[in-house]
Amino acid sequence: MMVGLSTSAVSHDRDISLDNDTEAPELPCTICEGQHPPNPRLCGNCQSWNDLLHLRICDEPSYLKLDAYRFMNRGSQGPRGVHPHTFDDIAYQDLNAFKGRQGCMICQLVSDSVQHFGQQHISNGSKSALKFGLWRPFLMRHVASTAYTDSSTLTAAPSPNPSLTGQICILPGVILTQSNGTSSFTPLVLKLVLYYRHDSYDLQHVEKWMPNPISLPNLTAWLDDCRHNHGDECNDLLMPMVAPPGLRLIDTQLNRIVDWTAPNADYVALSYCWAAATPETTSPTPADDLQLQLDNIDQLSRDHGLDISRLPPVLADAIQLCRDLGKRYLWVDRLCIIQDDAKSKHSQITAMDRVYHMADFTIVALSSKPGLPGVSSRPKDTSPEALYGLWDGPFESSIGLAYGPAADRAIRGSRWDARGWTFQERKLSRRLVFVDDQRAYFSCYQGARWEHDTRVGADTVHDSSTSGLQVEPSFVAYACCAIPYSMRELSFRSDILNAFAGVGNVLSSRMETEMLFGIPERYLLQGLLWRSDDFAVGRDETLGIPSWSWASWDGIVDYGPGFRATFGLRGEGGGSAGTPNLYGPGLRYFRGYYPSDVGNLVTFWYSDKRQVRRVVEDKTWFGLDYMTEEEFWDYLDEEWVRGDRLAERGEWETRAHSWRGCCHNPWKARQYEGISDEARGKGERIPGSLVFTTTCASLWLHPAKQTLFNTPATAVCFDMMTSAPKPDTNIDKLPFVGRTMLMEKQWAEQIFDDPSRTYRVVVIGAGVAWDVRSYGQPGWKEFAPGAPWGLCVLITEEIDGVLYRLASGVVDLIAWTDLRPSWESVVLG
Numbered sequence: 001m002m003v004g005l006s007t008s009a010v011s012h013d014r015d016i017s018l019d020n021d022t023e024a025p026e027l028p029c030t031i032c033e034g035q036h037p038p039n040p041r042l043c044g045n046c047q048s049w050n051d052l053l054h055l056r057i058c059d060e061p062s063y064l065k066l067d068a069y070r071f072m073n074r075g076s077q078g079p080r081g082v083h084p085h086t087f088d089d090i091a092y093q094d095l096n097a098f099k100g101r102q103g104c105m106i107c108q109l110v111s112d113s114v115q116h117f118g119q120q121h122i123s124n125g126s127k128s129a130l131k132f133g134l135w136r137p138f139l140m141r142h143v144a145s146t147a148y149t150d151s152s153t154l155t156a157a158p159s160p161n162p163s164l165t166g167q168i169c170i171l172p173g174v175i176l177t178q179s180n181g182t183s184s185f186t187p188l189v190l191k192l193v194l195y196y197r198h199d200s201y202d203l204q205h206v207e208k209w210m211p212n213p214i215s216l217p218n219l220t221a222w223l224d225d226c227r228h229n230h231g232d233e234c235n236d237l238l239m240p241m242v243a244p245p246g247l248r249l250i251d252t253q254l255n256r257i258v259d260w261t262a263p264n265a266d267y268v269a270l271s272y273c274w275a276a277a278t279p280e281t282t283s284p285t286p287a288d289d290l291q292l293q294l295d296n297i298d299q300l301s302r303d304h305g306l307d308i309s310r311l312p313p314v315l316a317d318a319i320q321l322c323r324d325l326g327k328r329y330l331w332v333d334r335l336c337i338i339q340d341d342a343k344s345k346h347s348q349i350t351a352m353d354r355v356y357h358m359a360d361f362t363i364v365a366l367s368s369k370p371g372l373p374g375v376s377s378r379p380k381d382t383s384p385e386a387l388y389g390l391w392d393g394p395f396e397s398s399i400g401l402a403y404g405p406a407a408d409r410a411i412r413g414s415r416w417d418a419r420g421w422t423f424q425e426r427k428l429s430r431r432l433v434f435v436d437d438q439r440a441y442f443s444c445y446q447g448a449r450w451e452h453d454t455r456v457g458a459d460t461v462h463d464s465s466t467s468g469l470q471v472e473p474s475f476v477a478y479a480c481c482a483i484p485y486s487m488r489e490l491s492f493r494s495d496i497l498n499a500f501a502g503v504g505n506v507l508s509s510r511m512e513t514e515m516l517f518g519i520p521e522r523y524l525l526q527g528l529l530w531r532s533d534d535f536a537v538g539r540d541e542t543l544g545i546p547s548w549s550w551a552s553w554d555g556i557v558d559y560g561p562g563f564r565a566t567f568g569l570r571g572e573g574g575g576s577a578g579t580p581n582l583y584g585p586g587l588r589y590f591r592g593y594y595p596s597d598v599g600n601l602v603t604f605w606y607s608d609k610r611q612v613r614r615v616v617e618d619k620t621w622f623g624l625d626y627m628t629e630e631e632f633w634d635y636l637d638e639e640w641v642r643g644d645r646l647a648e649r650g651e652w653e654t655r656a657h658s659w660r661g662c663c664h665n666p667w668k669a670r671q672y673e674g675i676s677d678e679a680r681g682k683g684e685r686i687p688g689s690l691v692f693t694t695t696c697a698s699l700w701l702h703p704a705k706q707t708l709f710n711t712p713a714t715a716v717c718f719d720m721m722t723s724a725p726k727p728d729t730n731i732d733k734l735p736f737v738g739r740t741m742l743m744e745k746q747w748a749e750q751i752f753d754d755p756s757r758t759y760r761v762v763v764i765g766a767g768v769a770w771d772v773r774s775y776g777q778p779g780w781k782e783f784a785p786g787a788p789w790g791l792c793v794l795i796t797e798e799i800d801g802v803l804y805r806l807a808s809g810v811v812d813l814i815a816w817t818d819l820r821p822s823w824e825s826v827v828l829g
Contacts, residue, residue, distance in 0.1 A: 039202070049106055049194070049203055052167065064089055067083040068397050092132065095131065098114070109207070113188075133174050137400065140167070140169060140170055165196050168193055168194075172189050173188050173190065174186065194206055213379070226446070230445070243264060243265050244355065247260040250331070266329065268330050269332075273422070290311055292338050318372065349498050353505040356425050363432075363435065368437060369381065373438070374435065427481065428503065432444070482557055483557055485503070496543070496545070504518065517688060519549055524604055525600055525604075530559055531557075532555035540554065545688070599622050600666075601763060602693075603615075604691075605691040606691075607683040608687065679691050689827050694764065695762070696821055702718060703717075718752060719739055720736075721735060738790070738815070741808050751807075790812060804828070
């Protein structure tokens with residue numbers, strides 16, 4: 001039985017390096033050269049297996065050109081082009097033919113495996129007609145990602161005999177069954193270990209590659225390598241921090257809960273889906289739903305007061321893994337936070353950043369099965385599905401390689417990775433040990449490993465999906481957290497900010513700013529330019545989160561180039577060969593992702609629980625470095641927005657003069673930095689509101705006629721107009737001011753359901769269209785004479801004198817000026 005993998009390479013005497021060259025090697029093949037007699041342990045059909053060099057290179061022309069994707073996805077056709085062969089082209093044999101070759105190691109293992117699998121997955125009526133066909137062998141290379149380029153090393157396995165060398169081999173095949181004249185194909189992937197007397201030839205033994213316990217030596221080596229060799233990136237904290245007050249830990253030696261009062265602690269954290277540790281019974285009893293509560297804290301704090309048998313499997317296994325790795329203390333939310341003490345619970349939840357970031361490493365439960373498979377107390381699954389299931393690493397059929405499963409592939413496919421609470425747990429943990437149904441993975445800020453890859457040190461494969469928050473603080477760094485977090489699921493919508501608080505605390509510290517309902521105060525203008533065009537539902541007013549924050553809406557947030565506004569999409573001009581142009585005369589992309597995308601035109605004031613105070617926001621003007629308030633105005637006074645930073649963009653420089661005549665330019669905005677006493681008083685009564693003085697106008701909205709390029713069918717946007725359209729009105733002739741961002745269609749049609757209604761539109765900043773796609777200049781100049789500039793606006797509804805955000809958009813600055821909008825102090829709740 002194989003118990004682990006060695007670090008030795010497969011070939012030392014001969015070169016069978018796995019590169020893209022499949023031509024015959026310089027050194028001779030023992031089969032082609034007739035250097036050895038036939039192997040008596042193999043039948044005539046399987047003699048190629050006696051020499052890996054022959055199996056992989058000499059036999060290459062005889063292998064069918066099949067789509068390997070189908071073997072990874074149970075027969076579905078993959079997207080990787082057209083392959084000349086199909087499952088019909090495989091040479092099938094009756095299973096009895098394999099059984100009849102009693103002395104052949106390969107045939108006997110294939111026969112036993114197919115029969116074992118067929119008993120579970122093939123209907124009784126089809127078993128009598130069962131046939132099996134092999135495609136081709138793939139030699140296993142120990143890499144953790146397809147991005148790894150070393151092509152010289154195969155994955156070796158320890159041998160039951162010290163004189164033999166083991167090689168892992170992935171062998172895809174297909175079960176063919178016929179019933180009532182209909183053929184059915186079932187892909188089957190066999191995982192073998194081949195043992196050779198002379199490294200790569202003279203096959204002596206074949207066995208199934210059985211799932212083994214988690215390799216503790218490997219985990220220990222990876223953890224030690226990271227601690228000692230990865231320097232500051234993985235070992236220094238992102239910001240100064242000490243253990244939070246009230247921290248409790250599980251003592252895995254004495255089976256008790258301990259209060260931790262020291263500023264530092266050496267402990268492990270557990271990250272898991274709470275549902276995985278909750279009994280499936282509808283009425284769980286205290287005996288099968290143990291958690292820390294006020295009435296049992298004294299009992300659980302005594303030596304051996306924690307009854308491991310009463311714990312959910314994932315918690316019991318995490319305790320066992322800590323013991324196996326020599327780690328005494330473990331943090332688990334279920335047992336280290338008092339679940340029925342609201343005050344204590346809140347203080348611990350808000351300290352999640354410290355809990356996970358200060359942990360030596362975090363154990364992550366990815367498995368769909370109970371517990372942590374492979375821990376010493378829980379053997380891995382040896383069912384037919386596990387032994388002969390699909391291979392979750394990629395194949396390269398042109399060179400006969402099978403790659404090891406990538407950590408990010410396993411993580412992305414897990415339920416754990418879809419949950420909102422686990423986002424910060426992954427981002428903040430400096431080292432992680434992932435455990436799924438079949439193997440363990442390790443990752444840190446420098447790379448990732450999988451369980452059977454024994455190498456450490458410089459070979460670590462970088463995996464961006466496991467990276468944390470070590471990037472330079474910027475709005476982009478923030479957006480790269482807010483966007484993926486918004487895609488995750490929460491059992492309780494009220495947790496939307498709590499589950500982001502840990503990441504928010506680190507971002508806040510590194511950016512040297514406060515977080516205002518999930519948005520960094522320092523980059524407030526950019527933070528307000530979020531959109532949601534993939535999925536959204538109405539704002540939940542019961543949460544007490546202001547409408548201007550993405551956290552108040554249930555939807556996927558986006559800050560990227562998809563933030564778009566279009567002008568002049570009324571005709572079909574500009575297409576080639578008479579084809580209607582989906583861009584229209586002038587599509588321009590507006591976004592709030594980078595400092596070069598926006599310009600500050602509004603001074604925001606924020607209502608906290610004590611006062612309405614001025615927002616401490618960096619000032620920017622289209623690509624200039626962030627400046628202080630004084631530097632910002634001094635620059636504009638001296639440079640007069642000549643477009644110097646945009647000179648390389650040709651015509652844009654000549655259009656900078658558009659700001660001179662705009663009703664809401666930087667110099668006029670400077671005169672309106674303050675707010676009225678009435679607005680201040682109203683803001684004080686609405687904590688969390690933004691108060692600012694800006695230009696405002698009431699506009700009608702009408703669904704845009706044409707579909708944008710790459711716009712999903714479920715997304716829509718609206719034109720902003722100066723009058724309401726009538727049934728017989730030609731929409732193309734109505735005065736056009738701007739357009740909203742893209743929005744989820746069903747949601748948008750609910751909130752903008754009355755075409756006769758006006759909406760309050762307020763300016764919050766300046767934008768520029770970076771992506772120039774100028775089709776039909778007359779149309780562009782007619783509808784957006786201020787191009788490429790625009791004014792970023794919020795479309796709001798007014799209730800009792802307070803504005804509430806419905807959407808964001810962009811208006812043409814000249815069209816906006818022609819409206820003669822009023823300067824007003826507004827309160828945005």
